[in-house]
Amino acid sequence: MAKAEYSVLGTSIPRMGGVERVAGAGIYGIDLVLPDAVRGGVLRSQYAHATIKSIDTSEAESLPGVYAVVTAEDAPDVKYGRTSNDRYMLARGKVRYMGDPVAAVAADSEATLKKALKKIKVEYEPLPVVLDAEAAMKADAPALHEEIPLPANLPKDTRVKNVCGYSTLHVGDPDRAMAEADLVVEETYETKMVHPQYLEPRIAATRHEADGRLTVWVNAQAPFGVRSEVSKLLKIPISGIRVLVTEIGGGFGGKATGTHSSAGLEPICALLAIKAKKPVMMVLDKAEETVSTTVRAPVKVWIQTGVNKDGTIVARKAKLIFDAGAYSGFGALAGSRCTQMLAGWYRTPNAHVDGYIVYTNKQVCGPVRGPGGPQAAFPVESHMDSIAAKLGMDPVEFRLKNIPKPGERIAGVPKLRDVSLGETIRVAAEKIGWGKVKLEKNQGVGIATGSWIEGSGPGGGAVVKINEDGTAAVLIGKVDYGTAPRFGIPMIVAEELGIPTDDVTVLNVDTDASPWDAGTVGSRSTLVAGNAARLAAIDARNQLLRMAAKQLEASSDDLEIKDRQIRVKGTPVKALALAAVATAAHNEIGEVIGRGYFDSKAVEAEEKEKGSSPPFTSHAAIVEVDPDTGNVKILKYVAVHDVGFVIHPQAVEGQIEGATAMSIGQALCEQVLFDDKGKTLNPTFVDYLMPTWNMIPKIETVLIKGYPGAGPYGTKGAGEIGCVPPPAAIANAICNAVGVRLTSLPLSPENVLRAIREQKGVEP
Amino acid sequence: MSLNIRLVVNGRRHTAKINPATSLLDFLRDTLGYKGVKICCNTGECGACTILFNGKPVNSCVVLAADAAGAEIVTVEGLAEGDRLHPVQQAFIDTGAVQCGYCTPGFIISVKALLDRTKNPTAEEIEEAVSGNICRCTGYTKIVDAIQIAAERLQARS
Numbered sequence: 001m002a003k004a005e006y007s008v009l010g011t012s013i014p015r016m017g018g019v020e021r022v023a024g025a026g027i028y029g030i031d032l033v034l035p036d037a038v039r040g041g042v043l044r045s046q047y048a049h050a051t052i053k054s055i056d057t058s059e060a061e062s063l064p065g066v067y068a069v070v071t072a073e074d075a076p077d078v079k080y081g082r083t084s085n086d087r088y089m090l091a092r093g094k095v096r097y098m099g100d101p102v103a104a105v106a107a108d109s110e111a112t113l114k115k116a117l118k119k120i121k122v123e124y125e126p127l128p129v130v131l132d133a134e135a136a137m138k139a140d141a142p143a144l145h146e147e148i149p150l151p152a153n154l155p156k157d158t159r160v161k162n163v164c165g166y167s168t169l170h171v172g173d174p175d176r177a178m179a180e181a182d183l184v185v186e187e188t189y190e191t192k193m194v195h196p197q198y199l200e201p202r203i204a205a206t207r208h209e210a211d212g213r214l215t216v217w218v219n220a221q222a223p224f225g226v227r228s229e230v231s232k233l234l235k236i237p238i239s240g241i242r243v244l245v246t247e248i249g250g251g252f253g254g255k256a257t258g259t260h261s262s263a264g265l266e267p268i269c270a271l272l273a274i275k276a277k278k279p280v281m282m283v284l285d286k287a288e289e290t291v292s293t294t295v296r297a298p299v300k301v302w303i304q305t306g307v308n309k310d311g312t313i314v315a316r317k318a319k320l321i322f323d324a325g326a327y328s329g330f331g332a333l334a335g336s337r338c339t340q341m342l343a344g345w346y347r348t349p350n351a352h353v354d355g356y357i358v359y360t361n362k363q364v365c366g367p368v369r370g371p372g373g374p375q376a377a378f379p380v381e382s383h384m385d386s387i388a389a390k391l392g393m394d395p396v397e398f399r400l401k402n403i404p405k406p407g408e409r410i411a412g413v414p415k416l417r418d419v420s421l422g423e424t425i426r427v428a429a430e431k432i433g434w435g436k437v438k439l440e441k442n443q444g445v446g447i448a449t450g451s452w453i454e455g456s457g458p459g460g461g462a463v464v465k466i467n468e469d470g471t472a473a474v475l476i477g478k479v480d481y482g483t484a485p486r487f488g489i490p491m492i493v494a495e496e497l498g499i500p501t502d503d504v505t506v507l508n509v510d511t512d513a514s515p516w517d518a519g520t521v522g523s524r525s526t527l528v529a530g531n532a533a534r535l536a537a538i539d540a541r542n543q544l545l546r547m548a549a550k551q552l553e554a555s556s557d558d559l560e561i562k563d564r565q566i567r568v569k570g571t572p573v574k575a576l577a578l579a580a581v582a583t584a585a586h587n588e589i590g591e592v593i594g595r596g597y598f599d600s601k602a603v604e605a606e607e608k609e610k611g612s613s614p615p616f617t618s619h620a621a622i623v624e625v626d627p628d629t630g631n632v633k634i635l636k637y638v639a640v641h642d643v644g645f646v647i648h649p650q651a652v653e654g655q656i657e658g659a660t661a662m663s664i665g666q667a668l669c670e671q672v673l674f675d676d677k678g679k680t681l682n683p684t685f686v687d688y689l690m691p692t693w694n695m696i697p698k699i700e701t702v703l704i705k706g707y708p709g710a711g712p713y714g715t716k717g718a719g720e721i722g723c724v725p726p727p728a729a730i731a732n733a734i735c736n737a738v739g740v741r742l743t744s745l746p747l748s749p750e751n752v753l754r755a756i757r758e759q760k761g762v763e764p
Numbered sequence: 765m766s767l768n769i770r771l772v773v774n775g776r777r778h779t780a781k782i783n784p785a786t787s788l789l790d791f792l793r794d795t796l797g798y799k800g801v802k803i804c805c806n807t808g809e810c811g812a813c814t815i816l817f818n819g820k821p822v823n824s825c826v827v828l829a830a831d832a833a834g835a836e837i838v839t840v841e842g843l844a845e846g847d848r849l850h851p852v853q854q855a856f857i858d859t860g861a862v863q864c865g866y867c868t869p870g871f872i873i874s875v876k877a878l879l880d881r882t883k884n885p886t887a888e889e890i891e892e893a894v895s896g897n898i899c900r901c902t903g904y905t906k907i908v909d910a911i912q913i914a915a916e917r918l919q920a921r922s
């Protein structure tokens with residue numbers, strides 16, 4: 001379909017920037033070499049909760065080779081935060097988790113730096129630590145942020161503590177519907193903290209330029225967020241800060257929320273550079289990263305569903321306790337998404353969900369790939385199988401029975417336009433051999449579905465400049481870390497301009513030159529930058545055609561750009577070289593510069609009227625459980641997705657496969673562990689287990705021809721939704737294999753074995 | 765204390781004075797400037813820093829530079845012939861196996877070492893060759909394709 005309508009869209013061209021990457025020539029943040037730069041490092045709290053009595057930096061300062069030592073005293077008294085300003089870039093008076101930055105040093109070498117950090121004397125007065133979110137809500141829990149009021153929207157007479165966000169959902173009359181249901185099923189579920197563990201360590205580098213401005217290099221997903229936060233925290237005007245993005249070795253939302261996700265690394269680096277009067281480069285090592293940067297938050301969920309005998313869902317009630325960590329971070333936003341999703345994406349006429357987002361003395365919640373999604377889908381989709389079992393119904397049939405119809409609402413989507421959920425279920429069932437595949441002993445098959453609300457968010461712009469040789473340079477505010485900016489975006493610009501993709505360059509973000517953007521988050525690269533780049537390319541094309549029309553004495557409507565020429569359609573002899581027209585622009589309009597803007601408000605308004613078609617997915621797995629060790633091996637895995645129109649199939653599949661594998665990691669092995677004092681027990685890759693080659697089967701991705709989304713040409717976001725179904729799909733397959741329902745992640749050998757033994761009544 | 769070593773990297777001779785505690789990874793990256801060798805875990809767990817050490821893939825973060833005295837090292841920068849990429853490099857691009865690309869140099873070296881040994885690797889041999897390389901972006905699926913295509917192309921060549 002794509003081939004006929006379009007010249008490049010729908011094909012899988014080689015990724016832009018691929019050659020540099022395979023040749024080892026891409027310059028990532030960690031590869032930066034700044035002349036004359038010194039090394040910066042952070043002293044982090046040794047307590048998960050304590051007041052700071054005093055900090056003595058004198059010994060560190062007097063060490064030879066030390067250029068600067070900074071504490072909160074050196075910075076303006078300004079807090080930052082997303083939903084609540086509850087955090088300082090360097091701890092002031094109190095620390096709330098073991099990764100909290102307390103002081104920082106700039107020194108001539110790594111060795112001096114380490115020595116100096118050790119010489120900083122901090123006197124702490126330890127406070128009681130609370131690591132469990134449910135416990136933190138109780139009256140006797142220590143208060144983490146005495147000064148922060150409870151959320152204004154909490155229902156009256158809710159007696160809770162340490163709650164930094166509350167989200168709720170109410171439809172119909174769930175109390176009554178639950179009371180009248182034929183069957184009520186109630187369960188509790190739990191997920192654990194995981195770290196995104198992108199491979200390239202987080203860096204920051206800053207140079208205080210001769211003209212007084214600051215240049216900040218980051219490998220962050222939200223350069224404009226970094227700029228505004230550095231400006232706010234150091235009280236430097238926006239105009240005084242330039243943020244440059246390097247190549248980025250993975251992010252997954254872990255490098256996303258401005259300075260939040262880095263625990264203030266960039267402003268600390270800037271503060272050091274100003275005080276040291278030297279460029280400063282900071283690199284987090286992996287262990288430091290695990291303890292200090294943002295994570296996928298752990299949750300506890302109580303879920304209850306009322307169904308009729310025929311399998312119709314009539315009511316859902318749920319309660320979520322979402323562990324935000326030491327600061328609000330992205331917690332309230334991810335927690336609210338999770339709250340909404342607990343109502344499920346099936347037809348549920350009556351529902352009530354309460355979501356409490358709670359402070360604890362641990363790492364802070366960030367917008368990690370599909371924030372809130374897997375934490376909601378693990379309970380929801382495991383629960384669907386539990387209900388089906390109680391009803392004596394087939395899990396696929398039960399799900400198909402409850403597919404919402406166009407015009408209806410599901411949580412987070414007030415009005416559905418088209419619903420591809422059922423189609424994804426049918427295709428996944430067929431591909432996995434549902435009901436047909438012959439399973440050996442201890443093998444099982446499972447299915448789970450998902451949806452992802454393409455959260456509304458700010459718009460974003462694009463600029464397409466036509467060089468005098470007829471090539472195009474594209475400026476957008478999104479960054480490339482294996483996502484749309486260097487896969488789909490150059491294709492969109494090439495398509496609209498009628499030029500080869502090789503003639504398109506997409507530049508790295510430079511906040512002095514690139515259009516503002518909220519950050520490469522929320523599966524929104526193609527939606528925002530793709531729509532904007534398309535309009536910018538069309539604008540540039542129109543300018544070129546108007547200029548050519550005069551010379552060719554033709555109407556610009558009759559012209560096309562092809563083979564690096566502008567020519568009269570059907571009369572290819574009447575043509576001008578594209579380069580000649582672009583060059584002539586110098587004396588007519590200066591340069592052909594196309595502008596485009598993604599108008600998120602207009603999309604929202606349209607969706608309000610006509611409804612929206614969110615992406616849906618179904619994953620199905622066959623697993624084998626070793627009953628003696630509890631080890632789970634995935635034998636086959638199918639991921640079926642409706643992501644609307646597909647610009648670059650290979651890239652979209654790659655996003656889905658990557659998200660799926662990451663979520664399989666959360667399902668089977670990943671977990672940040674703590675001792676009772678709040679110390680992370682497994683900060684390095686030696687102990688933090690992640691999926692390696694042998695754990696991930698070859699994922700069979702099927703992109704069904706879905707319904708158009710709000711992206712250019714009808715695309716939908718594809719970067720996160722793959723994370724949603726895997727934990728439940730695997731848990732359901734395990735249950736099918738050995739008959740035990742695991743309600744807590746990870747589904748590790750230890751936990752699976754314990755569940756099997758408990759079920760058999762054997763002492764674990 | 766310092767130590768003089770000689771070694772060959774990507775066919776070029778180097779002589780350098782090193783601190784005996786320096787890892788081969790830091791030496792290659794910071795002293796000689798081979799930034800294509802990536803640093804991640806620094807504990808031998810992720811394979812981002814994989815290089816060929818006398819023809820064998822090793823994690824350079826857990827080897828001392830001193831132990832590379834007299835050795836022949838190949839990094840990802842040494843695979844292409846002029847503008848012509850090595851078939852393994854090309855296969856990674858063609859199959860979409862390069863997302864962020866941070867694991868890519870290490871992966872490519874591990875796969876090259878494998879295909880130097882055998883042009884027709886079994887699934888087990890592949891698993892063994894790359895089990896020390898972590899990719900966080902691709903879910904490995906496109907890398908499976910890359911290895912297969914690279915093997916086919918190398919077979920066709922010989």
Ligand code: FES
Binds near residue numbers: 812826
């Ligand atoms: S950096 Fe050497 S194995 Fe990870």
Ligand code: FES
Binds near residue numbers: 199249863866868898
């Ligand atoms: S491509 Fe990013 S880690 Fe492999």
